[in-house]
Amino acid sequence: MKNRIDLSKYQVRTDLIIENIDKDLNKNNINTKVINDDLKVTTINVDDKLMGKLNKKIGTYITIEFSDITNHEDRVNVGDVFIEQVRLLIDKLGISEDDTCLVLGLGNKNSTADSLGPLVVDKILVTRHLFELGTNVKEGIRSVAAISPGVMATTGIETYDVIISLINKIKPKFLIVIDSLASSSIDRINKTIQLTDTGIHPGSGVGNNRREISLDTIGIPVIAIGVPTVVESTIIVSDTINYLFKHLSYIKNNYQMNKLIFTHNKDYLDSVSDDLSLAEKKEISGMLGELSDAAKRNLISEVLTSLDYNMIVTPKEIDFLIDNLGKVIAKGIDKSLHKVIDN
Amino acid sequence: MKNRIDLSKYQVRTDLIIENIDKDLNKNNINTKVINDDLKVTTINVDDKLMGKLNKKIGTYITIEFSDITNHEDRVNVGDVFIEQVRLLIDKLGISEDDTCLVLGLGNKNSTADSLGPLVVDKILVTRHLFELGTNVKEGIRSVAAISPGVMATTGIETYDVIISLINKIKPKFLIVIDSLASSSIDRINKTIQLTDTGIHPGSGVGNNRREISLDTIGIPVIAIGVPTVVESTIIVSDTINYLFKHLSYIKNNYQMNKLIFTHNKDYLDSVSDDLSLAEKKEISGMLGELSDAAKRNLISEVLTSLDYNMIVTPKEIDFLIDNLGKVIAKGIDKSLHKVIDN
Amino acid sequence: MKNRIDLSKYQVRTDLIIENIDKDLNKNNINTKVINDDLKVTTINVDDKLMGKLNKKIGTYITIEFSDITNHEDRVNVGDVFIEQVRLLIDKLGISEDDTCLVLGLGNKNSTADSLGPLVVDKILVTRHLFELGTNVKEGIRSVAAISPGVMATTGIETYDVIISLINKIKPKFLIVIDSLASSSIDRINKTIQLTDTGIHPGSGVGNNRREISLDTIGIPVIAIGVPTVVESTIIVSDTINYLFKHLSYIKNNYQMNKLIFTHNKDYLDSVSDDLSLAEKKEISGMLGELSDAAKRNLISEVLTSLDYNMIVTPKEIDFLIDNLGKVIAKGIDKSLHKVIDN
Amino acid sequence: MKNRIDLSKYQVRTDLIIENIDKDLNKNNINTKVINDDLKVTTINVDDKLMGKLNKKIGTYITIEFSDITNHEDRVNVGDVFIEQVRLLIDKLGISEDDTCLVLGLGNKNSTADSLGPLVVDKILVTRHLFELGTNVKEGIRSVAAISPGVMATTGIETYDVIISLINKIKPKFLIVIDSLASSSIDRINKTIQLTDTGIHPGSGVGNNRREISLDTIGIPVIAIGVPTVVESTIIVSDTINYLFKHLSYIKNNYQMNKLIFTHNKDYLDSVSDDLSLAEKKEISGMLGELSDAAKRNLISEVLTSLDYNMIVTPKEIDFLIDNLGKVIAKGIDKSLHKVIDN
Numbered sequence A, B, C, D: 001m002k003n004r005i006d007l008s009k010y011q012v013r014t015d016l017i018i019e020n021i022d023k024d025l026n027k028n029n030i031n032t033k034v035i036n037d038d039l040k041v042t043t044i045n046v047d048d049k050l051m052g053k054l055n056k057k058i059g060t061y062i063t064i065e066f067s068d069i070t071n072h073e074d075r076v077n078v079g080d081v082f083i084e085q086v087r088l089l090i091d092k093l094g095i096s097e098d099d100t101c102l103v104l105g106l107g108n109k110n111s112t113a114d115s116l117g118p119l120v121v122d123k124i125l126v127t128r129h130l131f132e133l134g135t136n137v138k139e140g141i142r143s144v145a146a147i148s149p150g151v152m153a154t155t156g157i158e159t160y161d162v163i164i165s166l167i168n169k170i171k172p173k174f175l176i177v178i179d180s181l182a183s184s185s186i187d188r189i190n191k192t193i194q195l196t197d198t199g200i201h202p203g204s205g206v207g208n209n210r211r212e213i214s215l216d217t218i219g220i221p222v223i224a225i226g227v228p229t230v231v232e233s234t235i236i237v238s239d240t241i242n243y244l245f246k247h248l249s250y251i252k253n254n255y256q257m258n259k260l261i262f263t264h265n266k267d268y269l270d271s272v273s274d275d276l277s278l279a280e281k282k283e284i285s286g287m288l289g290e291l292s293d294a295a296k297r298n299l300i301s302e303v304l305t306s307l308d309y310n311m312i313v314t315p316k317e318i319d320f321l322i323d324n325l326g327k328v329i330a331k332g333i334d335k336s337l338h339k340v341i342d343n
Helices: A002-006 A048-054 A072-092 A116-123 A128-132 A159-170 A233-256 A266-271 A278-290 A293-306 A318-337 B002-006 B048-054 B072-092 B116-123 B128-132 B159-170 B233-256 B266-271 B278-290 B293-306 B318-337 C002-006 C048-054 C072-092 C116-123 C128-132 C159-170 C233-256 C266-271 C278-290 C293-306 C318-337 D002-006 D048-054 D072-092 D116-123 D128-132 D159-170 D233-256 D266-271 D278-290 D293-306 D318-337
Strands: A030-036 A039-046 A059-066 A101-105 A144-147 A174-183 A192-196 A222-232 A311-315 B030-036 B039-046 B059-066 B101-105 B144-147 B174-183 B192-196 B222-232 B311-315 C030-036 C039-046 C059-066 C101-105 C144-147 C174-183 C192-196 C222-232 C311-315 D030-036 D039-046 D059-066 D101-105 D144-147 D174-183 D192-196 D222-232 D311-315
Touching (some): A039 A048, A059 A072, A072 A222, A101 A116, A116 A174, A159 B159, A174 A318, A222 A318, A233 A293, A233 D233, A233 D293, A233 D311, A293 D233, A311 A318, A311 D233, B039 B048, B039 B072, B072 B192, B101 B116, B174 B318, B222 B233, B233 B311, B233 C293, B293 C233, B311 B318, C039 C048, C059 C072, C101 C116, C116 C174, C159 D159, C222 C233, C222 C318, C233 C311, D072 D222, D101 D116, D174 D318, D222 D233, D233 D293, D311 D318
Parallel strands (some): A101 A144, A101 A174, A174 A222, B101 B174, B174 B222, C101 C144, C101 C174, D101 D144
Antiparallel strands (some): A030 A039, A039 A059, A222 A311, A311 D311, B030 B039, B039 B059, B059 B192, B311 C311, C039 C059, C059 C192
């Protein structure tokens, strides 16, 4: 039985590099910039050494982490950082001012947690047709096309195929792709924007092994913008069990010390180490307590898969949060792509 | 001045063949089937002789006219006729039971009067991915893909280009295309479905001379399904002026005969001829009364164009009507394409 | 016949005072402030003398006219003027900083042209529950409730009844009401915001004689915010006929003078007077040319009513325009009501 | 520590009586009708004895359980049962054919998982205004009004207050109230419709102790229709832990018997008892294994509350499922309320 459980059959699915990085990551590869208490940017350069370690492609990964997006001030702050980072990526990739951009909004517009991409595309300033029709376009405006290719379940067509045929037809100089991601942590949901230049695997969310769209495969730069909007139910179960140990550890310590049991919160739980001994853990939760994180998740995933629980976990305010994120990202893309835009 | 006005510079734009047909059309080319007082199907076979006369491509044109779509019974009746006619077209075009279909919803989902195509695509049963993924699909289910290519104003890409690149990639055996049309008559708005096998000119609504998607150009059959959802403001002005003459004619006759002036309605006005003499018309409306319909429309269009009035005329209930039409057409397409479907 | 036509049975419906004002209106009653070429504010104080003349209630009427709302800069400018005017009204009405406000969004959210009110209510910052629940609310934030009472056709309840029962229950200190209006001019559609302190007649659009909600009837100030989003089809027909005369007048003059016929536009047509003599008008359009505007509209309305053409005329971009207007008005209300708001 | 954990501070929140019933419930109080493998109706009559046991009000509770709602046939079957049960309740409550009904759609239309009530109200046939306006209404049509009072977070007004003031104003003879519920079991989400005549506590979802709307308090019958659309994250964690024991139990047994480990599924897990001994459970999961369900949930809830994880768990297809449920319920209400309706 143990053998079976210990077998790490698969990694927990996460699309976020920030969830893979180790504390002892080489300082040359990682740069963190703290804007304020609620806003932080981490840039990770994955080179050939780091590639294997993180199981990620070589390239730049920018993670913008923020604590809130629901009020105006936060939206402005996150938006400013986002614009700065998109521009940095555009420069780094050698994209010039009049290179045509194709913006792709991945995901299903009719499924709230997966609707960010189509939402952004709906809000984007589109200009390519003006150039095509010979309209007089203001200086500083770039040629931008934008489309939502839909998802296979509603179009019957592989997203990859839709994208590739469009690229072949309209031949943009670079792509910007917006997608909803899965997170392996509840804390990041709707609170992280990840930018990379390493390409995308459209439809990979479904679990199939889809083809890659990247500089390597299509010959033009691809800027991928992702926001985690859901966690799998596996995650919330295993996260909760972990916090459970910390919770019990806390109670035990304070109980033993005859102190009043005051309410602790997430910050506290994150700060303390889970100082239960293995014996105590075993006492509390038996074999479960002895399992590694990966093993525990595998076991939970195994159960949930047996149950055919096709569940997602999202915040109650998901519709509102997605709407706010869509606005910040759409406006940010507009301002990054065009020199003179004012909206 | 007269010379100028009489010059018929252009035809009033209509996408509906039924609005072009003459009373003395050859009986061999036209077949009308009256289902009930509120439902009628007219099939017009345009051959090389008729082609020039009607300024329409050679092919079959089926016009389903109905007086209401807002209650369940009417929806069922219109739906049944629609399914029958789509099936007839499919048979006529030699499409076999397992030919893959690509359904295209033209128009702008965010503009109510232009949203019918995307709405239908949203409701269509999509199955192509099941075949592609090797899923076991029930006997009698056809492979169907469906996508809304958007409009150039919101994607920056010519709709024609999006469609052609998809067709080249996924190689369907035939197309079904749904689009919102312009009518040259207020009476037809949301009360007519036109089916043809003569192809489409995506984006032609904008006034540009776009390329054709038809059996001739892409080598596979194209079934176009169109519903008039708007009339141009030119139409409502000239229609009203015409009815004005009938109205005044009626009042004059009844006034002279010392009869009570009872309320007349549209049916009455449609049934009576406008029996004002040319002199009377001239008395009532001067030169306007002498103008031919085409000349009058040109004149009105000239004025409205000068004014840059980019107006549309729709019924107040447009949102509700489009929703009902979308349901009837989506369900009808499903039932026409698959043998065993039950929804 | 003439007698019949000349009878002005009813006024053309307009909800906008600006469309009723005369050129020789007393300068004491009217104040116009031109912000820039595209933005103008007209304040009309209707006193007991003006009341009869304009057929409007005694009170303040503020009309903000703008030429565009589709780009960021215009939205900011219109928004700033709007906020300033709402604040002026609030001050004038003696509303104090901590008076509770109830915001009402009239209209049908499912009918685009009538959806402005519900749209604004959806975007408004609502705070009343925080005060009720005893939450600690930031200084400078007012207690605001907001609700869309729906329309009788979809609720089965008179809008007036819904509003009155809510007012009696929650007892706000003043109301802000947002509604879509009808215009008697195509030019104003989505290009005018009217503010008044004279109250509203919910449901009056339907043609019924509904009860008034105003300071007089409910004892608290009512600020009504209206935007014309449609014109009746009668208007477009009669407007077009009027422009037709100017058009023909222009052509005639230039034709007689043997000049080249160059394209004229709306500004030109608005600037020139229609200098056709009555005889010429009669020549061109017979009796129609002799009719007064009111008589002409009555006649056209009579025809369209006979035809049961329940049509509205709106710009093609109505969905987009309403969305922009909703944002400007919602944000403007927030900034007018709260001292410290920043979104 | 144990003491603390064992303290059952509160019940897990569930709005569904079916989740409270015991296997040894008196046969007089419960009646189960199996329509087919996928459809079942359970009627529970809570009397004064059962009241205390189930912690539910005296009255009738009808639970319709179904396995799918996504295809046409299932929708028809569920719809038929739903109509039958609503009619039974109407009869039982002594409501006569021409009693006016007010339909209330509780919940937040802009939050998918909470949008069922407003969605149903949007689709309901509304007729009260026809009676009020003196329109000639077809025999067999009842007077029905329908409104969505919104939620306090978006209106700033207690839902209870909105409802009570409307009832006082329009004085219906009975209420039908539709609301989204929380479930204590993942399996029921979007797969159960509960009907009761015991009234509602609007806004109770927020955790506050709101006032009741019921026959007792407002003097007219109240039919409440609820569908569980979410479970709290607490539930999924504790459910998973329970299934984990069964899973491990299964593995252990089959492992010991040297059998092949074949895949089991939910049906299997539901059918087998968790036959681990207490010692084995303790071995596997320590103290966690020894806790009662209630204690386990309390512990988990305590942790998640500390973390301020305001999470909901829903199926990935929530948007689609809610849409289907809304159609079935709206059509069912129409057919239950009117004798002659056909849509």
